[in-house]
Amino acid sequence: MRSLGQKVELLRIIAHPVRIRILEELMKGVKCVSDFEEFLDVSQPNISQHLGLLRNHGVIDYYMDGRLRCYYLVDPIIPEIIELLGRDYPEALPAPACCPVTRRGKYPGKRRRRKGRGPSAREI
Amino acid sequence: MRSLGQKVELLRIIAHPVRIRILEELMKGVKCVSDFEEFLDVSQPNISQHLGLLRNHGVIDYYMDGRLRCYYLVDPIIPEIIELLGRDYPEALPAPACCPVTRRGKYPGKRRRRKGRGPSAREI
DNA sequence: ACATCATATGCAAATATTATAATATTTTTA
DNA sequence: TAAAAATATTATAATATTTGCATATGATGT
Numbered sequence: 576m577r578s579l580g581q582k583v584e585l586l587r588i589i590a591h592p593v594r595i596r597i598l599e600e601l602m603k604g605v606k607c608v609s610d611f612e613e614f615l616d617v618s619q620p621n622i623s624q625h626l627g628l629l630r631n632h633g634v635i636d637y638y639m640d641g642r643l644r645c646y647y648l649v650d651p652i653i654p655e656i657i658e659l660l661g662r663d664y665p666e667a668l669p670a671p672a673c674c675p676v677t678r679r680g681k682y683p684g685k686r687r688r689r690k691g692r693g694p695s696a697r698e699i
Numbered sequence: 700m701r702s703l704g705q706k707v708e709l710l711r712i713i714a715h716p717v718r719i720r721i722l723e724e725l726m727k728g729v730k731c732v733s734d735f736e737e738f739l740d741v742s743q744p745n746i747s748q749h750l751g752l753l754r755n756h757g758v759i760d761y762y763m764d765g766r767l768r769c770y771y772l773v774d775p776i777i778p779e780i781i782e783l784l785g786r787d788y789p790e791a792l793p794a795p796a797c798c799p800v801t802r803r804g805k806y807p808g809k810r811r812r813r814k815g816r817g818p819s820a821r822e823i
Numbered sequence: 824a825c826a827t828c829a830t831a832t833g834c835a836a837a838t839a840t841t842a843t844a845a846t847a848t849t850t851t852t853a
Numbered sequence: 854t855a856a857a858a859a860t861a862t863t864a865t866a867a868t869a870t871t872t873g874c875a876t877a878t879g880a881t882g883t
Contacts, residue, residue, distance in 0.1 A: 576785065576787055577784060577785070579716050579719060579720070580716065582719055582784045583714050583715060583716050583719060585784070586710050586711075586713055586714035586784075587710075587711075587714045587840095589710055590707050590710035590711045590714055591707060591840090591841085592703050592704065592707050595703060595706055595707060596703070604795070605795045607859085607860090608859070608860055608861095609858095609859065609860085617842080618842080618843075618844090619859085619860070619861090620842090620843080620844080620845095620860085620861075620862080621841085621842060621843080622860090623860060623861050623862085624841085624842085624861085624862090626860090626861095627861075627862090638795075639849095639850085641850070641851070641859090642849070642850045642851060642858060642859050642860080643859070643860090644859080644860065644861095645795075647792075647794070647795045648792050649791050649792055650788070650791070650792070651788045651790065651791060651792050652783060652784075652786070652788055654792075655783055656780070656783060659776060659779055659780060659783065660701060660706045660709070660710075660776075661700065661701070662776070663700055664774070664775045664776055666775065667773050667774070667775065668771075668772050668773055668774070668775050668778075670771070671728070671729045671762075671769070671771045683728060683729055711870095715870095715871085731829080731830090732829070732830055732831095733828095733829065733830085741872085742872085742873070742874085743829085743830070743831090744830085744831075744832080744872090744873080744874080744875095745871085745872065745873080746830090747830060747831050747832085748831085748832090748871085748872085749871095750830095750831095751831075751832090763880085765829090765880070765881070766828060766829050766830080766879075766880045766881065767829070767830090768829080768830065768831095
């Protein structure tokens with residue numbers, strides 16, 4: 576299982592407009608750097624930097640074909656996340672049942688003990 | 700549908716260890732700030748900052764219950780992403796069929812035209 | 824009204840991310 | 854082997870994110 580740190584790392588790597596576009600394209604198939612240049616509208620070195628980042632984090636890899644570097648997806652979670660992001664979610668989650676606001680405190684959880692001293696007031 | 704910018708924004712907001720923990724906890728139910736203090740091991744102001752950030756981006760909201768702020772999930776994509784991140788993916792994606800490396804150039808896509816001048820050499 | 828509890832806010836310092844520009848590397852072809 | 858094509862690397866400047874700390878706010882009970 577992915578650790579908390581790995582989850583964060585993965586999301587941070589995906590969370591960039593150029594890199595999302597790269598990943599979306601790679602879901603369609605193998606692409607080389609100059610393919611990305613065609614539609615990405617950022618400089619070639621910048622594209623290489625993003626590709627390098629994705630590769631260092633094990634998200635993509637490449638094979639050489641002549642002088643082309645052919646990049647492809649490696650991490651199977653990527654298509655799933657990209658797909659999720661593309662979905663439409665018309666409804667918000669249902670509000671928690673305990674709403675609406677109460678005056679007396681209908682908070683569903685137990686209250687914590689105060690910091691240093693022993694148990695204070697009442698535990699609701 | 701979410702724009703590219705919105706996708707990036709969403710991922711960036713989730714991509715933080717404290718915020719992921721917060722969201723994971725909120726998937727179990729309503730929680731107030733001092734609940735988070737118990738297991739998050741960061742300062743209360745810092746927790747409030749993260750909660751504020753999540754709220755500003757429409758990911759969570761709260762209702763008041765006495766002096767407690769009871770936070771809950773709003774954006775329905777959150778549980779899905781959190782669930783994805785928790786999954787196990789034992790296998791990498793299958794390598795593209797066009798591998799292995801060729802000398803002659805078996806690149807599956809069309810090559811692009813060179814920048815300024817008309818069509819160069821051959822289009823493979 | 825006052826003290827207290829629960830939480831938020833503002834700001835500066837520390838850190839991280841990103842784009843840009845210049846240059847280097849590698850492979851192929853002539 | 855030199856030139857060209859395709860891509861990578863590095864340093865740097867600009868910007869964004871995150872944290873810590875002090876303090877502020879608002880609700881509740883007395």
